[in-house]
Amino acid sequence: MKHNLFTFILIGLCIFSSCQKENTILEYTIDTRGKPLHDGKTLLSMKNNHYLYDLKIVNSFCLLFDDLSDTTFWAYKIGTHLKPIATMEQHFKRIAGGKPLFTKEIDPQDKKSDTIFWVKNNLYCKSLILNSTNNETNISTLHFNNKNKILSYDFNLTTKDTYAIPIVRNRKNPFYLFNQDSGYYWVDPSPSIEKIMPNDVLSYTNTICLNESQNTIVSAYRFTNYISFYKLNGILKTTVKFGEKPIIPIIKSNQNKIDIKNTSKCFTYICGTPQYVYCLYDGSSDFTAPSKIAIFQWNGKHIATRQADRNLRAIAVDKKNKYILAIASNYNGQDIIKYNLE
Template sequence: MNFIKVLWVANVLFILGTSSCSPSLKNGFELIDPQEALTLRSEMFLSDEKVTNVFYDIAIMDTFVIFADYFSDSIIQIHSLNTPGRIIKSLYRGNGPNEFISPYFNKSVPPHYQTEELGFIDLNARKLGSVRLKENRRNIHSENLPAAFPFCTDLNRTEDYSYGIDTDINSKSMFFIWDNKKEQLIKGIPFYPTLKKDYPEEAHSFLYSGHLCVNEKTESIVMVMLNLNMVHFYSLKGEINKSYVIGKQLNSPDVASKFLDFPKDNKYFTDICGTDKFVYCLYNGTNKHDGSSEIFVFNWNNTFVKKLQLNNPLQKIIVDKSDKYLLGININTEGGTEVVRFLLKD
């Protein structure tokens, strides 16, 4: 073992407790600190010049782009992908039997673009919903969530299973796996890694919070961390395959923080999305919200591919199925949101 490798191993062991080692992760964490990045310039896709929008989620499906909106009565807006200013259909807040309050779109790969049906979850309404877009029919379906289904973010729902990040402050897991047919929890995936710093137990669910993307075809789950500069690759059974640290060392929040969610500390990964080929991880790395974002791109074989440097601070991202372009939600100076586009291929 050469001198540099000895220093690296010593640094990891200094930061982590001995219990952080996993039998399936023999070589520890791989450090990623790319000095070069592909710089991308944005173009306006949809502005709020005429109508104030406060979009908080986004999805692409066939010839449509779909937004969830905090501000408008049209809580879900379906726009033409080729003519973004054209609204094809809106789902209105409190409208009829399919009433929704704050829906979030299914993040799994590939259902968000390979079918004509977009799924979403609304935890406040305790409902699962879907919008079917086919020819001139745009049917809305909803069903009540099972009583035992966890309150979660980042729902990734496949035919048989659901994966999500439990938002309960007493949660003991990074994410959970749910059996859709038996309507029962299979298991929660334990917090990882174990840190030497003695964080209060009630802060753990915030410390290990992040974002999740599932690709059933490649039997992979990727979780990126908000308060730790880490990316984890798991099997569909929740077994960890590989972990990356972004930068020269593992960083973690101030253990003396007065707030459980560490608002003054650096925030690292703020969103994730995937296609058949790649997973795109939106990275901030500071405690500011107005700096330009970066995107770390991996393939589904757990391998780092490249870093993208953007010229906008983005909150949410989505990539089309051919990996040709990326759409991102950007908060403007007036407090509304704009949608910008970045070309990924010439």
């Protein structure tokens, strides 16, 4: 009887220890110093009648969105220079809401199809199929779940749920997941972040990227130097501080609102590959500092930090993690820069 009782106690302690370990939130700090990226090569330059704001690499193609030109979408073949193979005219300037954006979810390593998606708020989702053999594209509009009524950005689509960030932020939650049957689940911010942040909900402005096969979604914050790793069910796993001191948003006197103009901009863009997630860091209040890129495994482990030679607007990385393409401003417009990672 005593032996049985001892066995039950031992099993109980093991279960309790396992649960404690499962619920433990890892927190750590990383240095902001980074290894310089190799000299960037300009693959494409556009004048100031264009404004490139989002990009994606799909195998041998670079895809770009343009907010000023009559051509809103560009598809290029990647080589020594970017060779245009397809465009799409601007047809939706008068439609209410924000600009179309590529979805951020990561394709599995073994995916063969050159299919990507973009969403314009909750209005429509388009699929683009690229044929690398004959450089042809096929664009079609898909049925999009209109039960999600929250106008959003940074869409990440999985086999079951939609993850996104509300355009009009009225709560601290960094993002939500939406299921057609169960509705919305709002994910809580890290307690460590919430502890230092002001009450203004705009302080929690962020960007997200999801890897379904790794059961992970990453949230990087614009106005504070933190990154959080979550399971897809919204459970927080890891929070990382980029630098020894926390960056806290500046609040306008007597207004209790964030001073966006004078507050330092931290993580401004995020993208990923099957192996890594790449978080683009600014570090200035006016988007003038040379950018850094913090690179992590999907389990939250920091791998490296790379230092760019100029300020970058957005980045994309090829599936094999060999190079980065970046949008950057120049004196007359914008460049697409290629940086080798090897």
